[in-house]
Amino acid sequence: MISSIKSIKYAVSILAIVFSSSIAFGQEATPKNNKANRTSKLIQEKAGRPDIPGDLMIEFGFNWAQENPPGYGFKTMSSRTFNAYYLYDMNIGESAFSFHPGIGVGTEKYAFDKNITLGYGLDSLGNKEVQFVPLDSIYGDGISYSKSQFNVNYIDIPLELRWISRKYDPKRSLTITLGGKIGVLFDSKTKVKYSEDGETKKTKQKEKFELSQLRYGVYGKIGYGAFSAYYYYSLSELFNKDKGPLGTTMYPMTFGLSMALF
Numbered sequence: 637m638i639s640s641i642k643s644i645k646y647a648v649s650i651l652a653i654v655f656s657s658s659i660a661f662g663q664e665a666t667p668k669n670n671k672a673n674r675t676s677k678l679i680q681e682k683a684g685r686p687d688i689p690g691d692l693m694i695e696f697g698f699n700w701a702q703e704n705p706p707g708y709g710f711k712t713m714s715s716r717t718f719n720a721y722y723l724y725d726m727n728i729g730e731s732a733f734s735f736h737p738g739i740g741v742g743t744e745k746y747a748f749d750k751n752i753t754l755g756y757g758l759d760s761l762g763n764k765e766v767q768f769v770p771l772d773s774i775y776g777d778g779i780s781y782s783k784s785q786f787n788v789n790y791i792d793i794p795l796e797l798r799w800i801s802r803k804y805d806p807k808r809s810l811t812i813t814l815g816g817k818i819g820v821l822f823d824s825k826t827k828v829k830y831s832e833d834g835e836t837k838k839t840k841q842k843e844k845f846e847l848s849q850l851r852y853g854v855y856g857k858i859g860y861g862a863f864s865a866y867y868y869y870s871l872s873e874l875f876n877k878d879k880g881p882l883g884t885t886m887y888p889m890t891f892g893l894s895m896a897l898f
Contacts, residue, residue, distance in 0.1 A: 688898065691736070695719040695866065697892020699744055701874065705884045708768060714747035714785070717868075717890045721794055732803055736796040742819055744888065747785040753826050754786050754845045754881065766846045768881045775830060782836075783829035788847060788874075790819035811864060813857035821849045846879035848872055853888075862896040 697717040700710060721740030728734055755769035771781055796815035802808060825842040853870035867890070874886040 690722060690724040690738075692897045693719075693721045693723060693738075693740075693894055694897060695721075695892055695894045697866070697868070697890040699746060699888055699890050701746070701886040701888050703885045703887065705882045708752070708882075708884075709749050711747040711749050714783075715745060717742070717744045717892060719743070719792070721792065723794065723796060727803075730803075732799050732801070734798050734800070736794075736798060736815075738794045738796070740792055740794070742790040742792040742817075743787065744789075744890075745785050745787045747783065751781050751784060753784050753828055754843070755826075755841075756843075766875070766879065766881050771828065771830075775828075775832070780831040781828065782831070783827065786826045786845070787824065788821060789823040790821055790851060792817045792819035807861050809861065811857070811859050813864065813866075814854075815857070816852070816854045818850070818852040821847060821851070846876045848874060848876055857894055859894065864894040865892075866894045867891050 695717065697719075698712050699715040699717055700712050719740060719742045721738045723736040723738030726735040726737070751771045752768045753771060753774070755767055755774075756764055757767040757769070759765045771779070771784060794815055794817040796813050799812045800806060801810040823842070824845060824847050825840050826845075827838065827840050829836070829838050831837070851870060851872045851874075853868055853872065855866055855868035857864040857866040859865060868888075870888045872887075874880070874888055875884065880886065
């Protein structure tokens with residue numbers, strides 16, 4: 637219940653930021669030129685870009701998670717997101733608003749701040765469960781570890797509502813976006829990089845690790861031209877309910893930069 641309340645608070649906060657900003661800049665949202673001039677200018681702005689409707693967006697960000705189990709966490713600077721989405725433009729009349737459905741791939745990695753990884757073990761009743769496993773118990777003592785992380789990859793469907801200050805001059809416009817996305821997990825694995833006997837080695841293990849097969853969350857963006865800063869908050873848990881290591885509850889969050897390639 638506490639986690640649900642926190643999730644709602646985050647979503648409401650993003651809504652408040654977006655709509656308060658929309659009111660503040662609303663006076664500039666109405667184009668001053670006539671329709672013919674606006675259309676001509678829009679064509680000029682798009683000159684040199686591929687003749688494809690919509691936007692190809694890429695996003696880079698840093699991850700962390702709310703409500704990690706005590707004593708366990710992630711290296712924020714090494715826990716990163718890369719997303720690539722195509723979004724279709726749907727103008728809402730002559731208003732400053734537009735709707736953008738899309739599809740793409742979302743990739744996330746979480747780097748442990750301790751020498752541990754995800755693995756399987758037995759609980760007190762002898763049932764198999766996902767656990768945090770010390771690397772020394774796998775590779776032995778005296779090993780130097782440089783990286784331990786797990787990766788999750790999704791097919792995402794983002795949906796965005798955008799407000800643009802100059803509808804027909806996008807390269808010199810302030811843009812505010814409220815969005816949400818739903819994704820399906822298609823790949824997950826752990827990765828460990830270490831040194832042994834003077835050699836650098838890497839190992840990967842592909843498993844489901846009781847990760848939720850479906851994710852969904854909300855995000856907000858504010859930017860100028862092709863660049864925006866964004867914040868994403870997951871409303872769904874990273875692991876299946878009560879199935880994560882130590883019964884952990886994790887709601888991923890990402891802060892980063894979004895860029896429109898065209």
